[in-house]
Amino acid sequence: MKVKSRFRSIEALPPDRAKLLSRQEGSHLFPWNTKFAPLGTEFIVYGIEFVEGNLCYRIGNPPQEAYTILGLAVLFDVTDPRVSRHWEFHVGSDGWFTLGPSSWSIEFYHDRLSDGEPELVDDFASIKKRFAEEYFSANRDD
Amino acid sequence: MGEATVAGAHRLIASGPAIRDVGRLTAQYGRQAVDWVKLSTRGVSPSALQSYAQQAGRGAKIEIHYYGNKATELVVELKSVFSSVIQGKF
Numbered sequence: 511m512k513v514k515s516r517f518r519s520i521e522a523l524p525p526d527r528a529k530l531l532s533r534q535e536g537s538h539l540f541p542w543n544t545k546f547a548p549l550g551t552e553f554i555v556y557g558i559e560f561v562e563g564n565l566c567y568r569i570g571n572p573p574q575e576a577y578t579i580l581g582l583a584v585l586f587d588v589t590d591p592r593v594s595r596h597w598e599f600h601v602g603s604d605g606w607f608t609l610g611p612s613s614w615s616i617e618f619y620h621d622r623l624s625d626g627e628p629e630l631v632d633d634f635a636s637i638k639k640r641f642a643e644e645y646f647s648a649n650r651d652d
Numbered sequence: 653m654g655e656a657t658v659a660g661a662h663r664l665i666a667s668g669p670a671i672r673d674v675g676r677l678t679a680q681y682g683r684q685a686v687d688w689v690k691l692s693t694r695g696v697s698p699s700a701l702q703s704y705a706q707q708a709g710r711g712a713k714i715e716i717h718y719y720g721n722k723a724t725e726l727v728v729e730l731k732s733v734f735s736s737v738i739q740g741k742f
Contacts, residue, residue: 546663561667562686571663571692579663579692604669618672621690624665624717626733 511555512590512645513567513581515544520582527584532563542582547572552589553581554641557597557610568610568620575638576631577624592648596640611637665690665717677719677728687723692716692733 517523520531520542542564544551556578557568565583570576600608600615608614613633616622623630668674668686677688692715718730 542664543662561664577665579665580667602669606669618666618670621666621670621672624690624692624733 511588511593512552513555513569513583513586514552514589515547515549515581515585516587517585518545518549519543520585523584530584542585544581544585546579553586554638554645556594556637556641557608557614559606559608559610568608570638576626577634578620590645594641594644596637596644611640613637662720663692665692671719673719681721681726681728683721683723687721689720689722691718691720693718 517527520528523531551572553567553569553572555567555569559566559568559580561580566580567583567586568578569581571579596611597609598612598615600610602608602617613619616630619630623634667689671677671685671688671690674685674688678685715733716730717733718727720727
């Protein structure tokens with residue numbers, strides 16, 4: 511699955527997209543924007559999560575993609591709807607669930623990856639390689 | 653560590669129970685686990701922090717990682733992170 515950033519922030523959303531947002535009482539979604547990359551940037555979606563009822567894409571932090579960040583789905587357009595064969599469904603002990611690579615079942619994976627834990631850095635490098643190969647292979651077969 | 657104001661393009665790394673230190677954050681600063689997020693940014697204020705980190709890294713690209721509380725907008729525990737360290741190139 512690939513997506514392309516289309517809107518800068520939730521304030522820029524047209525009504526038909528804004529109505530898809532789940533706004534919970536007392537929550538302030540201050541990080542919900544796509545200012546981390548030029549509009550139109552395409553990302554491989556490495557996983558899917560829900561945060562406060564909002565669908566989010568796990569994408570690589572641009573430009574180096576050393577770790578992952580969450581992008582609010584309504585700010586993006588889907589450019590490749592095919593799902594990865596590397597995705598598995600995980601339910602954490604806290605009840606949160608994720609669709610993503612098997613290694614993401616490790617506790618606090620993304621937090622620890624952003625701290626540069628060597629084994630997770632290596633694992634995410636491997637994930638990026640596998641996803642890139644998958645898309646290369648799929649496009650070649652089309 | 654002190655509290656601070658952070659400007660720039662926030663990037664959401666983890667939210668609520670997905671943060672390793674969320675128990676300590678709630679105990680130390682209050683609110684509930686779901687209120688806390690771990691963020692990073694490349695545009696940070698005060699500028700002195702950015703400048704110091706750049707000098708320390710001799711030009712290496714840095715990011716600032718920190719925790720934020722969505723309910724209060726409290727930002728705590730900023731730390732500079734060298735991009736090359738995250739990528740395992742140091």
